[in-house]
Amino acid sequence: MSRPPASSTPPSLQTLNGAWELAPSLDEQWRFRGLHTGAPQAVGAFARTAWMPARVPGSVHADLLRAGVIPDVRVGLHSVEAEWVAARQWVYRRTFRVDLPAGGRLWLRFGGVDWAATVFLDGEELGRLEGAQATSRLRLPDLERHTKHSLVVVLDAPPAGQGQLGRTSQTRTLRPRYGYWWDFCTRLIQVGLVGDVTLERDGGAALLDVAALVSLSADGRRGQVRVDVAHDGAEDLPVTATLTHPDGRQETRTGRADDLCFDLAEPQLWWPRGLGEQPRYHLSAQLDGSAPVSCRFGVRDVQLVHNAASAARGAMPYTLQVNGVPVYARGFNVLPVDMTAGMDGAPERERAVIEYAAAAHATLLRFNGVAPFASQTMLEACDDLGVLVWQELPLTSSGTDNVPPALETFGSVLDAGLPPLLRRLHGHPSVALLGAGNELTGADRRPVHSEHPTIAHMLTHVRRAGLTQPFMPTSPSGPTYDLDETVARTRPEDLHDVHGPWHYRGVRDSYRPHAISRALMHSEFGCQAPARERSLRRFVRPDPWPMDDRVPEVVHHGEWWLMRHRVEEVFGPVADLRRYVLLGQAAQGDVLRHALTWNRSRVGECSAALVWQLNEPWPNAHNTAVLEYDLSPKLAYYRCREANAPYALHWGLDAPVAAATLTLRPAVLADTPGRGRVELRQLTPGGTCVWERHLDVTWPGEATSLSLPIIGEPTLLRGRVLDDAGALLAESEQWVAPDRPTPFAALADLPDTRIHVDTDGSQLTVTNAGRVAAPWLSLEALEDGLEVFSDSGFTLLPGESRSVTATLRGLDGAARPFTLSVQAVNVAPVHVEVTP
Missing domain, CATH: 2.60.40.2550 (Immunoglobulin-like)
Known part of the structure; x- marks a missing residue:
């Protein structure tokens, strides 16, 4: 797509990202020491504050890790040793000179703080900030341009919150709850300046943001783009908007900020992957004396429609329809790539997660209410690759109650927090479905409906924000919460959108629910497996065997997902880690393929099947993810890819x-x-x-x-x-x-066999030179990187050969040489060097 030329507007933005300094404070020790003034501290009875380097945007945990103050929270029990971080206030500071021209208004803009802070400039309080995804602007005086100024941000201690086993009804913020502990991660309550920090200058009015609100005719041949400009003081000033079409054509309009629109004749529609292309438009807006603002967007129509089964049962519609074409939604539930903001390589890893999903033929990814919103990097990747997104708002279930907080106590929180969150979704054609939250129910554990006052208030905000996507009150949406076998046999009409099961329960109980299911949508189900041996030795402990509750680190890294007893029920006693990992991963892959193909075989009744989960934000010993923390695929990833392929x-x-x-x-x-x-x-x-x-x-x-x-x-x-x-x-x-x-x-007890691996660049030929099968041959890279393999987890019978392509990419996308390990239950690892 051609891009519009760069703006010639005089400089009006100055970044304050990059190097800052950081120090802890117990209670208001920072005030006692005068840290907010930026003044140097004299030698005396009180020890001077020790400042450490910090990066903005980022997080306190990431800075402490880089400084060696806390051990690697991903390893062993170290996250427990770092829980003190959330019991402090934290002080960020830096100095700067203003490089922007004199005159006009000067602002300090924060792209997000986790979770609340007070800002000081040259020792004077400027204002308060709140919200990791809320943008705040603080007015500055006309600062001297040649003088160094002191900027200090004092973060409050994080607010109290509840992990997975709390009460949803007691939720009092829109802060994602997974950092307070969830079954797929540890307790790691984040704090930090997580968004950009910039100085902004304007001539008396400013454009803050622009979004394209698109309406489309029923036949898709005509559309209108309403320019939604967020501004400060530009009501009666001429704003110039430029629309750049995917083919490079440009149109320009000038008028009031609230009265700009473009008509589209024969718009170029954005399509899901496999149904067409993913063209994007570009919209920019300019105002004299203000920095220009711009966005990209796609044009498409998305609806939830009935199939024959949902209509007959009086259920909600569950079939996604894009541009009039029904889409069978198959894919995954997705989580952030890291609990800790500001870790090196995070944007590249986020893009890679979406690429893995697309390569596994996913058409829909669900970002549920337990974790933060999908990042802009992830949403852009979904837009580019044609993968649909189901984004839930930040409410989620709990172990004690799943009841949404009462509107009387939560309405003001929604009023303050939802508008900036929802604005982040504008322009992303991939965002096809919105939801109020994950697994919300009444006191009777029956899923809530849109009539619930809190849910209805959330929907009001969604529509007020100009978002037209279908809206789900929660998932599962009921009337039955989970895939209950008794209901499946006696009242199959009550299986609408269901969750579960998630645990491996052997060769009958893991399989039977999926074979008898009559669910209209299966939006969350899974099966656990151990991580690779390399990951276990790196993140859990050098010798994690026997991989059960006798090993504290194994418990810490996934205490809800232990499965050695189940593996041994199926395969007999397992005596070593290598075999255990392969057998556990084979079991997970078999169950997930079984569930996916049974759901897909009921197309016409079932509209969606989403595995819980694609990835994990913290390394687990056992977990339901099919990509490990370092993005290494488990064997189940390949079985999901097989089940979701165009032909299966x-x-x-x-x-x-x-x-x-x-x-x-x-x-x-x-x-x-x-x-x-x-x-x-x-x-x-x-x-x-x-x-x-x-x-x-x-x-x-x-x-x-x-x-x-x-x-x-x-x-x-x-x-x-x-x-x-x-x-x-x-x-x-x-x-x-x-x-x-x-x-x-x-x-599990097969005699050993011999494997030969011949290489020709990234093309491998694997041969079983022995007399018995080599089940579940696993291909793994021994170096860090993104594995792009044509298959893994297959069986070779005696004398058989199989051609496989294997490439390892760095986060920069470049292929690199690596050592490939090929092994099976009865094949000790064979190592070969692969050169692209």
Whole structure:
């Protein structure tokens, strides 16, 4: 897209980002010591304040880590040692000279403070700040241009808050609660100057922000862009707006700030990934004497519409429709990349998370109310890659009650905090769905409705902000909260939008709920797995074995997700960490693929399936994420990618075990109709074929029910989907076994086999040179970076070879040489050097 030329407006902005200094204060010790004055301290009875380097924007924790004051909070039990940070006030300071021209008005602008602060200039109080995503402007006197000025920001101690096991009804701020402890992260209550700090000059009026409010005709052939300018004192002044089309054409209008609009004929529509392109428009606004403001935006229509099932049940509509085209929403719940703001490489990691989601064929990502809003970097990446976003407002469930706070006590909080939050969503065509919060219920644990006074007030703010996206009162939206098996069997019509299950519960209980579900939307479900051995030794402890509650660090890094007992119920006793990690990750991948394909097989009834969760903001020993903290994919990532691909094979199993025969209902899951052939084989670990079927199929269509013999050992099902011309569209593997205690123990106890890996640049050929299968071959880079592998977690039978592409990218996007480790349960790690 061509960009408009740079503005010739005289300098009106000066950044104060970068190097600051930082010091702690117990209570108002800062006032006693005069830290707010910026004056030097004399040698005397009172020790002088020790200042340390700080970065703005950033956070106190990040600065303390860099200074070596606190240990790495990601490692071991160190986060407990850092909890004192939230029991202090913190003082930021710096000096500056004003480099802006004299005359006019001078302002100090803060892009966000976590959570509240008092600002002092040259020892005089300027004002108060509050809100990590709220922009504040403080008027300055006409400062002397050649003099150094002292700027001091004193952060309050963080407000009291409740972690996962508190009471939602007692929520008193819009501060995201996950930092007070959640099942996927530690207690790490953040403080800091998390937004940009700038000096701004204007000639008596200022433009603060601009947004494009787009309306579109029903046929999508005409549109209007209303220019929404946030300003200070520009009501009657001429504002000039310039609209740049995706093809570079420009239009300009001049008029009052509240009376500017553009008509669009045949607008270039933004489409979700796979349905079209993602063109963006550019809008800028200028006012004499003020810095120009600009934004990018996309043009699209998004609705929630009924399918036949939701209409028949009298449910809410759950099918996303973009530009008149229904979209089956498959994807993930997403979290911030780090609990600690200001960590090195965060924007690049944020972009990488969205790229991983897009590569796994996600069409919708849910950012739920427990964590901060999706960052601008993440939203821009979703806009660019065509991935839809479901953004919830910052309210979330609790262990004691999930009841939204009463409007009488929370209304003023919403009035102050929601407008700046909601304005951050303008212009992002990817933002397709909004919600009031995560898992909000009445006292009876039934999900709340839009009529709840607090929820209704939030919706009023959403519409007042000019956001037209569909709005969900909460998720799950009920009437049944979770995927309850009794309800599924007796009252399936009550399964609308549901959550769960999340825990691995063996080879029947982990699978059965998904096979009998009749949910219209499955917006949160998961299964845990251990992290990679390398991650465990790096972040948990050098030797984390036996990976259960006898190891305090293992408990600290995921106390709700221990699973060794469950792994051993399925695979028998596990004696070492390497095998445990592979078996646990294989189990997670199998369950998530099973859940995703069962949901997808019900397209027409089910409108969405979102895995909890894509990533994690803190390194866990066990967790439901499919990307680890350092963004290493677990094996489950590849199984999610398989299940969500344009073509996928659904096995139609109730569970991977049976007494004598197993019923398969194989079906082709495809984004477009077609016909072709499905080839199925059942093989022993030694490679002998014991059953085979070839089916001519049409998709969509009724699944064929087949009976599969269960022999005395685990066997491998292989399936391939071919089109009419014989081209491979999809393939899948599924291990099955007799229904008995430790049904897959034989796989965990297979004799060792030998693996050869030949490399040709990033192209690998992996060969099983032994006499037994190598189940769940795992490919891992031994260096930090972003793995871009064509597959991992597959099985090689004796004598088989498999071609795989493997690239490791740095955060800068460049491919780099690395050491690849290839291993399986019965294959010790084989290391090869890969050069792109």
